[in-house]
Amino acid sequence: MKDLSQAEETFLIAIWHLKDDAYGVSIRDRILELTGKKYTYGTLYGILDQLVRRGYSIKKEGDPTSERGGRRKLFYSLTENGFLALRNSYEVQRSLWNGINKSTFENGFKI
Amino acid sequence: MKNADPVKPPKYAEKIISLFAQLHNRLYILGDLEEDFAAVCRKTGVFYARLWYRFQCLQVFPGIIKYKLYGSTVMLRNYIKIAFRNIIRHKGQSIINIGGLAVGMTCSIIILLWLVDEVSWDNTHENGEKIYQAMIHKGTGKIFSSTSIPIGPALKSEIPDIEDTARLFFNRSNFSYKETQFPETGAYVDPSFFSIFSFNFINGENSALYRPNSIIITKKIAQKYFGTEDPLNKVVNLGGNSFYTITGIIDNPPSNSTFKYNYYIPFNVFVKSDHDPENWLRFQTRTFVLLNENSTSESVSDKLVDFINKHDSRGNPELKLYPFLDLHFSAWGTGTKDNTYILGFGAIFILLLACINYVNLTTARLSARAKEIGMRKITGAVRTNLITQFISESVVIAIIAQGISLALVSIALPAFNDLTSKQVGLWDSPMINIWFIFIPIIVGVIGGFYPSMILSSLKPIDIIKGSILFKSKKSNQVYVRKGLVIIQFFISIIFIISAVVINNQLNFVLNKDLGLNNKNLIYMEIPGENQSSFNALKTELLKHPDIMKISKMSELPVDIWKRRSGLDWEGKASGFDPGMAELKIDIDFLSTFEIRIIEGRGFSKEMGTDLTEAYIVNEEAVKLMKMESPIGKEFSCPTHSGMRKGKIIGVMKNFHMSSLHNNIEPTFLFITNNSHNYVCVKLTESNDHTNTIKIIENTWAGIFPGSLFKYTHLNRLTERMYSGEIKFKRIFNYLTFISIMIAILGLYSLTMFVINGRIKEIGIRKVHGASTGSMVKLLSFDYIKWVIISNILALPVAHYFMKKWLDSFAYKIEFGILIIVSALFISVMIALTAIFYQTFKAARANPVDTLRYE
Numbered sequence: 009m010k011d012l013s014q015a016e017e018t019f020l021i022a023i024w025h026l027k028d029d030a031y032g033v034s035i036r037d038r039i040l041e042l043t044g045k046k047y048t049y050g051t052l053y054g055i056l057d058q059l060v061r062r063g064y065s066i067k068k069e070g071d072p073t074s075e076r077g078g079r080r081k082l083f084y085s086l087t088e089n090g091f092l093a094l095r096n097s098y099e100v101q102r103s104l105w106n107g108i109n110k111s112t113f114e115n116g117f118k119i
Numbered sequence: 120m121k122n123a124d125p126v127k128p129p130k131y132a133e134k135i136i137s138l139f140a141q142l143h144n145r146l147y148i149l150g151d152l153e154e155d156f157a158a159v160c161r162k163t164g165v166f167y168a169r170l171w172y173r174f175q176c177l178q179v180f181p182g183i184i185k186y187k188l189y190g191s192t193v194m195l196r197n198y199i200k201i202a203f204r205n206i207i208r209h210k211g212q213s214i215i216n217i218g219g220l221a222v223g224m225t226c227s228i229i230i231l232l233w234l235v236d237e238v239s240w241d242n243t244h245e246n247g248e249k250i251y252q253a254m255i256h257k258g259t260g261k262i263f264s265s266t267s268i269p270i271g272p273a274l275k276s277e278i279p280d281i282e283d284t285a286r287l288f289f290n291r292s293n294f295s296y297k298e299t300q301f302p303e304t305g306a307y308v309d310p311s312f313f314s315i316f317s318f319n320f321i322n323g324e325n326s327a328l329y330r331p332n333s334i335i336i337t338k339k340i341a342q343k344y345f346g347t348e349d350p351l352n353k354v355v356n357l358g359g360n361s362f363y364t365i366t367g368i369i370d371n372p373p374s375n376s377t378f379k380y381n382y383y384i385p386f387n388v389f390v391k392s393d394h395d396p397e398n399w400l401r402f403q404t405r406t407f408v409l410l411n412e413n414s415t416s417e418s419v420s421d422k423l424v425d426f427i428n429k430h431d432s433r434g435n436p437e438l439k440l441y442p443f444l445d446l447h448f449s450a451w452g453t454g455t456k457d458n459t460y461i462l463g464f465g466a467i468f469i470l471l472l473a474c475i476n477y478v479n480l481t482t483a484r485l486s487a488r489a490k491e492i493g494m495r496k497i498t499g500a501v502r503t504n505l506i507t508q509f510i511s512e513s514v515v516i517a518i519i520a521q522g523i524s525l526a527l528v529s530i531a532l533p534a535f536n537d538l539t540s541k542q543v544g545l546w547d548s549p550m551i552n553i554w555f556i557f558i559p560i561i562v563g564v565i566g567g568f569y570p571s572m573i574l575s576s577l578k579p580i581d582i583i584k585g586s587i588l589f590k591s592k593k594s595n596q597v598y599v600r601k602g603l604v605i606i607q608f609f610i611s612i613i614f615i616i617s618a619v620v621i622n623n624q625l626n627f628v629l630n631k632d633l634g635l636n637n638k639n640l641i642y643m644e645i646p647g648e649n650q651s652s653f654n655a656l657k658t659e660l661l662k663h664p665d666i667m668k669i670s671k672m673s674e675l676p677v678d679i680w681k682r683r684s685g686l687d688w689e690g691k692a693s694g695f696d697p698g699m700a701e702l703k704i705d706i707d708f709l710s711t712f713e714i715r716i717i718e719g720r721g722f723s724k725e726m727g728t729d730l731t732e733a734y735i736v737n738e739e740a741v742k743l744m745k746m747e748s749p750i751g752k753e754f755s756c757p758t759h760s761g762m763r764k765g766k767i768i769g770v771m772k773n774f775h776m777s778s779l780h781n782n783i784e785p786t787f788l789f790i791t792n793n794s795h796n797y798v799c800v801k802l803t804e805s806n807d808h809t810n811t812i813k814i815i816e817n818t819w820a821g822i823f824p825g826s827l828f829k830y831t832h833l834n835r836l837t838e839r840m841y842s843g844e845i846k847f848k849r850i851f852n853y854l855t856f857i858s859i860m861i862a863i864l865g866l867y868s869l870t871m872f873v874i875n876g877r878i879k880e881i882g883i884r885k886v887h888g889a890s891t892g893s894m895v896k897l898l899s900f901d902y903i904k905w906v907i908i909s910n911i912l913a914l915p916v917a918h919y920f921m922k923k924w925l926d927s928f929a930y931k932i933e934f935g936i937l938i939i940v941s942a943l944f945i946s947v948m949i950a951l952t953a954i955f956y957q958t959f960k961a962a963r964a965n966p967v968d969t970l971r972y973e
Contacts, residue, residue, distance in 0.1 A: 032147055032148065032151035033151045048178045049175075050148070050178075050179045053148060076151075076153050077149070077153045079146045079149055079153070080147070080150065082147040
């Protein structure tokens with residue numbers, strides 16, 4: 009099982025959070041909330057395409073709305089593979105950061 | 120308050136994004152942005168929202184471009200991979216293909232370098248545009264590139280438009296420092312020379328020559344005589360008795376420089392040694408002029424007319440200024456525009472040939488790629504994709520060929536430099552080097568265009584059926600390919616015809632009877648003017664049985680430069696002052712060269728007046744002077760001791776007194792005691808004169824001690840006079856050879872293709888009783904026909920180019936039937952060799968094998 013890259017992980021979690029409502033604008037906003045990182049639409053869709061290519065997500069077209077000047081939304085949702093990848097990532101993270109918490113950092117940098 | 124019409128984002132920004140984001144995500148991105156726009160609108164109002172949108176526009180790009188580029192390279196990477204695989208899979212064909220292209224590119228690159236060198240001649244001089252050389256026009260249209268000594272300084276002081284002048288006079292002396300001594304070539308120049316022309320000083324400054332008895336040397340001389348020592352301020356010896364202090368060292372002159380002298384000494388020294396430096400009528404030195412920034416040669420020309428009339432108007436001379444930068448290609452320079460054009464076209468033609476070959480060979484591999492093309496089309500490739508694929512393949516091949524050719528050029532360049540006495544380097548000019556990136560791309564696209572069109576047009580159904588070989592399109596193809604081969608032969612035949620002409624003309628020129636006997640003669644330069652030393656030399660040498668005659672003269676008779684004006688003769692119209700070629704000689708001159716006297720007599724020892732009053736003129740001179748019976752008529756010529764009055768005692772048969780580029784000019788000879796520069800010795804007929812020459816050398820050393828003995832065979836001089844043409848001929852022969860090779864390659868591949876297609880036909884014919892011989896005839900006749908047609912087409916083109924080249928010679932061969940026929944013969948022979956093996960093999964093939972699967 010290949011590891012998820014940082015960006016992929018972030019995106020998948022955002023998509024997971026958003027459940028049915030994960031499309032361009034909402035994903036971008038959620039990522040901004042979660043990590044404080046700003047992604048432009050160009051890179052955003054690039055990474056989303058990569059996720060689809062890898063099989064962690066699928067995309068589905070929505071209905072056109074007048075708000076979008078008559079254009080459709082493109083919804084992304086998590087697949088089972090994506091879910092498994094996230095779980096794997098979580099476990100790796102957990103074992104990596106095991107035993108370390110906030111207070112460890114508050115004690116300052118000592119060898 | 121929001122109106123019923125929702126506010127739209129700026130239209131132009133939208134258009135730009137949609138242009139660039141031609142991904143499948145375009146609409147979604149636009150939709151997302153519009154949502155955001157609405158949100159921002161609610162927050163900050165329309166105006167700032169529009170600004171925000173435009174800003175977003177910019178931000179979107181990097182991401183899009185990054186993924187778009189990556190995405191669209193995916194296919195390219197596949198194409199390149201397949202291209203390499205194909206090259207490796209058909210090694211033999213690929214080598215021929217790439218090799219042919221590489222050879223063509225090598226030729227073109229070398230010639231390109233040569234052209235750049237020629238065209239950029241003398242461009243290192245900053246003031247180049249404002250530098251002119253002063254030349255004197257005589258009334259008869261004769262132009263002298265030498266001017267008199269006082270003109271230079273006078274021009275500078277009297278004409279305000281002229282900022283500075285510098286004079287130059289050639290010098291050749293024995294250059295020595297401590298024990299090292301060699302003859303070197305250099306020049307006397309005014310110190311201002313180095314401010315008018317730009318030289319790179321390694322040591323010292325460009326005011327270096329202002330010091331008396333200073334000398335400026337090149338880096339080459341510095342290394343030759345001083346090694347690692349610093350030459351600055353050391354003293355060297357020129358010609359045995361003049362000492363100079365080195366005040367400056369300049370970089371070696373680049374290959375495209377007119378001034379290739381090894382050292383420069385102050386012009387004053389020359390002036391001091393001249394016996395009549397104020398004479399305005401002796402044309403000896405070159406004068407260069409630097410105009411002011413605001414002046415042009417037109418603005419000065421009127422002032423020049425007054426100027427020359429004020430100083431010396433005898434013979435109505437006109438002083439004109441010629442742009443320095445144009446000199447190289449003029450009659451006084453070493454370059455010829457004709458040769459440059461011809462070689463330039465030659466290079467383009469050869470590259471064309473190589474490209475045509477490439478096209479032929481690629482389309483011949485049609486059947487091999489058929490399956491792949493079919494599969495690609497079935498799995499969804501559009502024709503554009505296939506075209507892109509094949510063009511990229513040919514670009515890959517072109518790049519490989521380019522790499523090989525750059526290596527080949529590096530190898531061949533030293534030989535080429537020797538051949539043309541230049542020093543061009545492959546990486547000399549970055550401007551040209553940038554082209555090395557573009558050339559393979561251009562060649563690849565052009566060369567790959569036609570094959571890719573053909574290959575991409577195959578229909579999958581035909582491929583599966585296996586019937587690609589029998590499509591009607593094939594005959595179209597054959598026409599195109601035949602056309603290409605005709606073009607190849609057309610080009611090669613132009614080369615062949617031209618080569619035949621050039622070689623013949625050069626043979627003619629080198630072997631033509633010059634009107635005098637120049638065999639078994641050697642010449643040396645005389646150091647100093649010593650009549651008694653010469654007499655001693657003469658008596659000593661004539662004792663030897665192998666030495667027949669000795670004579671001394673002002674110039675060598677086959678290459679006379681001196682033109683004398685201010686002549687007078689009986690019946691001359693006043694105001695008529697043409698120049699004639701002048702040669703000062705001694706009494707043995709005529710017999711040494713076996714010059715024929717057709718009227719009157721030669722110089723005779725018995726007649727004392729022959730030494731002081733006699734003139735001998737040639738037939739051209741008689742024509743010029745319009746004399747019916749010239750013997751006995753008065754003739755006089757100006758010398759530095761006044762007019763030498765005399766009579767014409769004889770008329771000599773015309774001989775070629777300069778290169779065969781020029782017509783024979785009126786020439787006159789008279790005997791003098793001094794003013795001679797050369798000694799010629801006539802030896803007995805022999806193949807090997809080394810012994811005799813040793814004897815001469817020893818005697819010479821005894822009589823002229825301290826001077827280096829350097830001799831040359833007179834018939835070598837003729838070679839030297841045409842060295843430029845000889846080099847040109849050699850280069851051209853190489854080019855012709857290469858073009859023939861490429862054309863053979865092309866014809867070979869074409870026959871391979873056609874014969875493969877006709878193999879069944881041959882089988883059927885043989886079954887019906889045709890003989891092998893008639894098969895060979897059948898197959899080859901087509902090609903012979905095309906070769907003859909190419910010959911006919913090529914003739915006018917070759918004729919045009921060669922006529923221009925031949926016209927630079929006053930004496931030339933005729934472009935006649937013989938040339939045409941020999942070129943035809945050569946080309947047919949070449950074609951036959953190319954196709955013979957294959958036609959023969961095909962004609963002999965056993966019908967059983969070829970018709971087996973019918």
